[in-house]
Amino acid sequence: MRRRGYVLLLTAAMLFLFALPATAAQVFVDGDQLDVSTATEDGTTLVPLRAIFQALGAGVNWDGANQTVTAAKDGTRVQLQIGQNTAYKNDKPVSLAVPGKIIQGSTMVPLRFVSESMGASVDWDGATQTITITSTAQTPTGPVTTQTTVHYIDVGQGDAIYIELDGNNDILIDAGDNGYGNTVVNYLKSKDVDDIEILIATHPHADHIGGLPAVFNAYDVQTVIDSGVAHTSQTYERYWTAVKAEGAKNQEAEGQAWNFGSCSFEVLGPTNTYQNLNDNSVVTKLSCPGASFMFTGDAEAEAESAILNNNLNADILKVGHHGSKTSTSDSFLSSVSPETAVICVGEGNRYEHPADETLRYLQNVGVEIYRTDLNGNIMVTSSGNGYDVNVNKQGVAPQPGPAPLPEPEPEPKQAVSTEGKYVGSSESDKYHYPDCRYAESISTENLIGFEDADDATAQGYVPCGVCKP
Ligand SMILES: [Zn+2]
Ligand SMILES: [Zn+2]
Structure with missing residues (x-):
């Protein structure tokens, strides 16, 4: 028994070296499960390019002489050469975490490349080992969410x-x-x-x-x-x-x-x-x-x-x-x-x-x-x-020193906030609710009141992004 275990281990090690381990992840594209295997390398999940790109509606071509895959869909053209870290999307470089490679006859690419090249959204659920790819073709007008x-x-x-x-x-x-x-x-x-x-x-x-x-x-x-x-x-x-x-x-x-x-x-x-x-x-x-x-x-x-x-x-x-x-x-x-x-x-x-x-x-x-x-x-x-x-570290800020003492007899504050619905500063183009923290920071001599939003707009002011008047 001991001997057999040893042999099995060796075989597993050889597989790892020569074929990369196939992982049991399931792949769904637009709701349909694909019958494909995936692999991992350096913590990067590799997926078969042809099956996934075709399921996303792209045409895929293989040029054996140049070891290059070309995929095209809706005016997007992606080119990838086996062994290269850089692929091209409409002739602009896209870098790959690990280069594309051929495993058991399939061109394998990092999962992330699918989203970067075809604009598809990719979800990885580690618990169920499920990859869900959704093409964004159904909503071509919506902006692609970027990070x-x-x-x-x-x-x-x-x-x-x-x-x-x-x-x-x-x-x-x-x-x-x-x-x-x-x-x-x-x-x-x-x-x-x-x-x-x-x-x-x-x-x-x-x-x-x-x-x-x-x-x-x-x-x-x-x-x-x-x-x-x-x-x-x-x-x-x-x-x-x-x-x-x-x-x-x-x-x-x-x-x-x-x-x-x-x-x-x-x-x-x-x-x-x-x-x-x-x-x-x-x-x-x-x-x-x-x-x-x-x-x-x-x-x-x-x-x-x-x-x-x-x-x-x-x-x-x-x-x-x-x-x-x-x-x-x-x-x-x-x-x-x-x-x-x-x-x-x-x-x-x-x-x-x-x-x-x-x-x-x-x-x-x-x-x-x-x-x-x-x-x-x-x-x-x-x-x-x-x-x-x-x-990358949680430092504690020393408290700033005490504020300088106020002027002995401060000017009485203008009661602008009660004259109009909104306030602004003569030094800026924003208008605010009077209780907005930015309104409270406007110095008295710069404070302006507005009757309403139209009044503020007519005077060239735009709403504050914080209090959103
Ligand atoms: Zn400096
Ligand atoms: Zn300087």
């Missing part, structure tokens, strides 16, 4: 933000100081980034562009957007040399916009050239179905006020200039009206960022604050119905 993750990478006192979009599109905003270039590169590698579609160099300060030469070294970068403002520092020289050597498209920030699936990414600033380098920061906004994000670099109050005419409303605000009190002005914060704030800041930095004042202000309007000095890397994932925040 986007924004990674605020901990680079001490500096910024480095990686945006992971569907369809293998990658955006990087800054890369910290030059000591952190490799931290950023390693982080991107750990997320299987293959190349960078858009790189934003917000402004020439070392804590933002210092790490970029390492990124250019490691990655093919397609487009670089910067403020167009040069600096005399060696760090800037190194950055500029790397940009030129990269041969990427280099553009000055001037209102560019891109669409990635159902997300859009747009450049909002700078709209002027400023004496203060921080104010030249490239300001961008990412809008996805589940959440919108504002990225501010080190823009300070002057630059913030110059872009107030845009729709700044965003769920998640990257707080300007590491939480310095020279950024996050009243009018800017109430225009963005975020629910969540992320501060990229180094522990014990010599600038004493973030300022107590900024923290208090954010807390007063009920914004949830995350900080890279306390939370490490901060990942915000948006899907169709909202967003989740994950952090």
Whole structure:
């Protein structure tokens, strides 16, 4: 008996080595069960491409000479070569967790590839070992739900933000100081980034562009957007040399916009050239179905006020200039009206960022604050119905110091809230219910009352995204 057990074990090991284990998962496509077997490799479930794509209504062709499968449906054409990590969807690269391979005569691909290439929704139930694939062809007008993750990478006192979009599109905003270039590169590698579609160099300060030469070294970068403002520092020289050597498209920030699936990414600033380098920061906004994000670099109050005419409303605000009190002005914060704030800041930095004042202000309007000095890397994932925040450490924020004592005789508050149904600020374009936390943060001299929504609209105001008047 013992001997037999040994032989069986050996056979199992050989199967594993030479054929990959077939798993007993059941596969359903649009409600019908397929008679196919699946496999796993490195924790990735592999499924037979031909059977599933055909069940989804795609035509499938095999070119034996080039070891290439082509599948086509409704104007979508997918090409995959056996052994390659990159497939092509309408000639755009799609990366595979493991390359496509032939197992017992079937071309096997990672399960996720089915959703990425054919836009089908894929559900995996581990308990019942069931894979349910639903084609989205029945609702061609509905937007395909995408998932986007924004990674605020901990680079001490500096910024480095990686945006992971569907369809293998990658955006990087800054890369910290030059000591952190490799931290950023390693982080991107750990997320299987293959190349960078858009790189934003917000402004020439070392804590933002210092790490970029390492990124250019490691990655093919397609487009670089910067403020167009040069600096005399060696760090800037190194950055500029790397940009030129990269041969990427280099553009000055001037209102560019891109669409990635159902997300859009747009450049909002700078709209002027400023004496203060921080104010030249490239300001961008990412809008996805589940959440919108504002990225501010080190823009300070002057630059913030110059872009107030845009729709700044965003769920998640990257707080300007590491939480310095020279950024996050009243009018800017109430225009963005975020629910969540992320501060990229180094522990014990010599600038004493973030300022107590900024923290208090954010807390007063009920914004949830995350900080890279306390939370490490901060990942915000948006899907169709909202967003989740994950952090790699749970730090406890020291309470900001006490608020300065109020003026001895404060001016009596204007009783605006009783004069109209809604209120707004002369410094912003939002109107609110008087009890909205943003309404309460408007200073008395800027407070305006509106009789009703029409009155507010007529004066060029739009509803606040938080109190939704
Ligand atoms: Zn900075
Ligand atoms: Zn700066």
